[in-house]
Amino acid sequence: MRTSVAGVPADALRRSEVEQRLRTAVAGQGKPLLVLNTNPEIVLQARADQGLLAALNTADLLLPDGTGLVWSLRAAGQSAERYTGAEALELLLAEAARLKLRVFVALRRGGLTQPIEFSDALRRRHPGLHVDCLSVSPDASPGPTDAELVIANFGAPEQELWLTRHAAAFPKARVRIAVGGAFEYLTGRLSRAPRLLQQLGLEWLWRLLLQPSRLWRIVRAVIIFPFTVVVSSMFSSKKTSNTVRVRFAPSPTGYMHIGSLRTALYNVLYARHHKGVFALRIEDTDRARLVPGATEKLQETLRAMGLAWDEGPVIQSERLDLYTSYIRPLIDNKKAYPCFCTAEELDAMRTAQTARKQAPMYDGRCRSLTETEARARLDAGTPHVIRLAVPRDRADVAFTDAIRGEIRTPIGSVDDAVLIKSDGFPTYHFANVVDDHDMRITHVIRAEEWISSTPKHVLLYEAFGWTPPTFAHLPLLLNSDRSKLSKRQGDVAVEDYLAKGYLPEALINFVALLGWNPSGKQEIYTFEELVAGFDLSKVNPSGAIVNFEKLDWVNAQYLKRLPDARLAEMAALELEKAGMIAKQGSGWVMPASGRVVTAAWLAGVVTLEKERLVRMPELPERVKFLFAAPTDFDAKLLVWKKSDATRAKQVLTELGEWFAGYGGGWTPVDLETAVKAWIVAKGYQNGEVLWPLRVALTGQAASPGPFEISALLEKDDVVRRIKTASARL
Known part of the structure; x- marks a missing residue:
């Protein structure tokens, strides 16, 4: 279970749970895992390093490494057992050798361990292991690789940041793991502490004897860390009553709707704005609607969107004993009573009410049963549910919505809702209220569709004698015709938009402004700006129209702002998918021509289309002329509007000869200077030369400039294309 120690995320897990998750992932049977370590030293680092803290929040599995960390988890009532990075690495390498997986190891460039030395050490321990080791700078990308197990060893926080920053470079990775001292054990430079010292939690003493230089690190782990945990715990206990606590509570019934993304986002923004806690809860009590794998997919989508949770996930189906203890x-x-009505009786009741033009609802007939009658039926094993005994001696139920103000509901329209179903599972209403109370939720931020359920929830809080949280119901998301956004009118799943190439940060920006805007003066906001400006009272209660053309615009703006290095990584993935390039060593090659492709060349390709791109998957089609000479365009396109075919042929013939003899620089600036000087010398107009040149290179009427295109092609290719075009006139 994901929890926290001194404000830093940690997973309270048993050894068997860790091993099961690692084996499942590396076998390709579950979702890919980002595995990071949490130990006393990492906790102290993360408290002072927001980048490392964000990386830990992004991880799928945090190894409970370090005796002090495990003791802290146990002291907080969590069930945890120590599992070291060395143990995880050995398990993964053994499985990789058995399954014949490709392993990629990134070592710090200039570090003590050399790639060849480490590769040999791994192969000796795990014969048959297919491993590639590479010395990498912590701020550099290795380029895409097809490795299924990726290992980073730079030391914290560089290795954690590197793995999260370059996730796109490892599209086939089943497990990405950051490890530190484990490498010293694997290469034989250091021996593990005797088993007895490990069991006594004194492995730090063994390390100190072998490496006296680690004294300060050990002092931090053995003295400063426990002190920090105690002080943090004392401070947290004093602040608990004032801490904002929110939750996102999806049901695992399919993919995440874009409306659910907005709900999750607003909860995160509210928590971060108030320096509170964002918890994740999976509401899976409706067993008939469960979709296998949906729980994992929901968490994967949240992580992909950068919405890390501080606590959870809390799984309702694992808390049945809790609900049972509260219903009694x-x-x-x-305040509640057993109801023995059959499905047939309930159908007849609804039919009669409909005939009388009454709203169908339970009429409370089982409330009149005496205790003796109810007990007799219970003892006889008669199927039953437990219903809320709605008080009928009041006029209405009221609550104040943080977005809509006071809302009152006539008591006559609130029925005796089912709390516990006949299969023993709680209904949404009951589990929702019990969980929110148990998790100390202070603000319930959810969709407008739950307004009608809130009176039942308020009555449940009153029945228990609990103080309700603050409710805030977000406006509906609407299509352009003001109908409710639904799958019938297009894609609404977040995963669909990610698959189409929309950037997570662009989607966050777009969704955040559906019904709210921090200032009303701009359309592009950083996440930090959204957090700083978030205010529930400024959320518009009216439905928000979802304009997907605006999403295109927002995504294009974000693409323009991305660093060239990240754009090159993204371009490589799309071009590989399209079969235009293939991985070769640390770079790529064009299968059709054999030309070697570098990261710098890819950056140039993206720059060519950067101002026009809406989504990165559009790139292959836009730049296909860079990979194969155009052959199917109309020759008339080569003729400039103020020229003719004869003149165009003459220009291209002479230009081709000039390019063949040109020996100057091959940058866009160099080419522009040289070509325009030639144009002046020949007495031509710019248009009658540059227009046919651009068409000869691309076969298109609209394309980037001829100098930028030429700089990305090889000289012989440029000459060949010009001659081919000239021959067509």
């Missing part, structure tokens, strides 16, 4: 007091205090 309600029955004893006459």
Whole structure:
């Protein structure tokens, strides 16, 4: 279970749980995992390093490494057992050798361990292991690789940041793991502490004897860390009553709707704005609607969107005993009662009410059963549910919505809702209220569709004698015709938009402004700006129209702002998918021509289309002329509007000869200077030369400039294309 130690995320897990998740992932049977370590030293670092803290929040699995960390988890009532990075690495390498997986190891450039030395050490320990080791700078990308197990060893926080920053470079990775001292054990430079010292939690003493230079690190782990945990715990306990606590509670019934993304985002923004806690809860009590794998997919999508949770996930189906313990007091205090009505009786009841033009709802007939009658039926094993005994001696139920103000509901329209179903599972209403109370939720931020359920929830809080949280119901998302956004009118799943190439940060920006804007003066906001400006009272209660053309615009703006290095990584993935390039060593090659492709060349390709791109998957089609000479365009296109075919042929013939003899620089600036000087010398107009040159290179009427294109092609290719075009006139 994901929890926290001194404000830093940690997973409270048993050894068997860790091993099961690692084996499942590396076998390709579950979702890919980003595996990072949490130990006393990492906790102290993350408290002072927001980048490392964000990386830990992004991880799928945090190894409970370090005796002090495990003791802290146990002291907080969590069930945890120590599992070291060395153990995880050995397990993964053994499985990789058995399954014949490709392993990629990134070592710090200039570090003590050399790639060849480490590769040999791994192969000796795991015969048959297919491993590539590379010395990498912590701020550089290795370029895409097809490795299924990726290992980084730079030391914290560089290795954690490197793995999260360059996730796109490892599209086939089943496990990405950051490890530190484990490498010293694997290469034989250092021996593990005797088993007895490990069991006594004194492995730090063994390390100190072998490496006296680690004294300060050990002092931090053994003295400063426990002190920090105690002080943090004391401070947290004093602040608990004032801490904002929110939750996102999806049901695992399919993909994440874009409206659910907005709900999750607003909860995160509210928590971060108030320096509170954002918890994740999976509401899976409706067993008939469960979709296998949906729980994992929801978490994967949240991580992909950068919405890390501080606590959870809390799984409702794992808390049935909790709900059972809470229902008994309600029955004893006459706030709830058993109902034995059959499905046929309920259908007949609804039919009669509809005929009388009444709203169908339970009429409370089982409330009139005496305790003796109810007990007799229970003892006989008669199927039953437990219902809320709605008080009928009041006019209405009221609550104040943070977005909509006071909302009152006539008590006559609130029925005796089912709290516990006949299969023993709680309904949404009951589990929702119990969980929110148990998790100390202070603000419930959810969709407008739950307004009608809130009176039941308020009555449940009153029945228990609890103080309700603050409710805030977000406006509906609407299509352009003001109908409710639904799958019938297009894609609405977040995964669909990610698959189409929309950037997570662009989607966040777009969704954040559906019903709210921090200032109303701009359309592009950083996440930090959204956090700083978030205010529930400024959320518009009216439905928000979803304009996907605006999403295109927002995504294009974000693409323009991305660093060239990241754009090159993204371009490589799309061009590989299209079969235009293939991985070769640390670079790529064009299968059709054999030309070697570098990261710098890819950056130039993206720059060519950067101002026009809306989504990166559009790139292959836009730049296909760089990979194969155009052959199917109309020759008339080569003729400039103020020229003719004869003149165009003459220009291209002479230009081709000039390019063949040209020996100057091959940058866009060099080419522009040289070509325009030639144009002046020949007495031509710019248009009658540059227009046919651009068409000869691309076969298109609209394309980037001829100098930028030429600089990305090889000289012989430029000459060949010009001659081919000339021959067509």
